[in-house]
Amino acid sequence: MTPFLDLPADSGFGLHNLPYGVFSTRAEPPRCGVRIGDHVVDLAVLESHGVVGVAGAGRQPVFNAGSLNRFMALGPDTWHAVRSHLQELLSVEGSPALRESETLRQRAIVPLADVTMHLPAEIGDYTDFYSSRQHATNVGSMFRDPDNALLPNWLHLPVGYHGRASSVVVSGTDVTRPSGQQKPDDDAPPVFGPSKLLDMELELGFFVGPGNALGEPIPMAQAGRHIFGFVLVNDWSARDIQKWEYVPLGPFLGKSFATSISPWVVPAAALAPFRVEGEAQDETAGNPEPLPYLRQAEPRALDLDLAVALETEAMREAGTPPEVVARSNATNLYWSPEQQLVHHTVNGCNARPGDLMASGTISGEAPGSYGSFLELSWRGTRPLDLPGGETRTFLRDGDRVVISGEAVRDGRRVSLGEVSGTIRPTAS
Known part of the structure; x- marks a missing residue:
């Protein structure tokens, strides 16, 4: 053509x-x-x-x-x-x-x-998964036990939580630094104020097509027919707010203040030629085989190159282009979009047209492929060097994050464009 x-x-x-x-x-x-x-x-x-x-x-x-x-x-x-x-x-x-x-x-x-x-859709519901094994391993190593970083359920099901659809915004929308409770000192009472550990998350999202009736799960054989297309996602995260609030029910105010998505929805058909085999989900790779409803015969992974770039206010004033701080690939997802959708509806939950589902942070094995500043700076202990002598552990006001993605194979290039957002000071 x-x-x-x-x-x-x-x-x-x-x-x-x-x-x-x-x-x-x-x-x-x-x-x-x-x-x-x-x-x-x-x-x-x-x-x-x-x-x-x-x-x-x-x-x-x-x-x-x-x-x-x-x-x-x-x-x-x-x-x-x-x-x-x-x-x-x-x-x-x-x-x-x-x-x-x-x-x-x-x-x-x-x-x-x-x-x-x-925004490309009226998003009735938004779900965020936790589907990158390396990301889950990194976080488990930081906050729990490095020898048992993955929780017992992680290799058996796509872990996820229900997010906040009202705060999903299109690329280019500014993001206000959230305020909330934090507990920086384990021996002192919590404090209230602007988040000091504001982060981004490199994710891939998909929009649901026809969906399913309440009480009628989507089987794996039909899952692909319910995925309309894909977008890039930055699921911003206030790590200090999240750390204090997430026990026992999970993320809340530390996540619900903003989620940014790219404006162009790439059809699932356009990415079909870039399907590849993901990590084996069986004993040959030392992994448990999923329960029958989650088993997927066709290639599960998408070969999409992903990048995260950061532009600070000083870089903008100096005319310095955004600095790429991470490069990853969607093949680093252990659980596929189809498995995420099937698991989401297996209890009879009804997915509807325009619902958004995101992969969770996508991280590879190398430090330069980590999909969040939490990992890139290893919980703030390893500052990133930037042009002009600046460093970062987490995001500061004025910082602009740009996530981009594309698939390239056999002379064919399919771009997902980019999703960007600039951090603005806490509303007074």
Whole structure:
């Protein structure tokens, strides 16, 4: 496939990608679009002209909406049909309906620089997992017993907790430093104030498609049909608040103040060619075999290169580009998205279109591949050196974190874009 638009040869937003998002312009309110190169294709315009449509959708528009939820709910057969049609419309070899209509092109193709991106979905529920073995091992080693870092359940099920959907924000949204109770001195009462150990977390998230009815679990054989697409996630964390509050019920105020996601949802179909075998979940690797409902025959892992960059206020003033502080890969996840979804619904819990599920921090074995400052600085004992003589253990006000990701194989590049956020002082 060759796009009729002028794209760089190494673009991660070519016809093999076509991620979906929600955008607005000065003249028009939020609606659904597809990114190709540095352009956004307005799906609401194509829908109104009958160029792109959804069979059986009736009179209710699918794309002239402020979220992708209606489209997510329609399922993989519809997703495939629309995606294939868009590839035809945007290629030199395909349909001329868009390519040869100057009027339609002017209305439907918008420069990326002229748009404002919004959350891609109305997120009813958000769940955060704990699916990276190395991250769980690092945290267990720091706070419990290095010889028994993983808790007994970790290799048997995808550990997770229910997060806060109302504070999920789109990339570029500032993050206010949270306040809360902390207990820096074990022998003194707790204190209240701004978090002093503010952190980021490198994660991969996915959006649920049709979902399931209450009381009807999603089986492994059908799990892939319920995953619409993927985004990058930064699940910000106030480590000092979390440490004091999490016993006995788990994360609360230390996590619920903000979760940032990238604006473009990369279709699951676009990442299918990058599936690889993950760590073996059987005795050959010294691991227990999961219970039957969690066993996954097809390749579980996604070969996605991930990076975390930090830009301080001093770097910004000096014109110094963000410094990459960590590089990881989604193959460092032990539990797959399908296993996360299946386990989430095995008790009959109903997942709904637009629900967001995140992987948990993704860390590799090397220190430079750790997905949080908690690990990169090893609980604050090993400061990171930055340009200009600065150091960091945790995040300071004015720091900007940028997470990026892409998959590359056989000359094909699929980008997940980036998710960024800047820390602002505690609200007075």
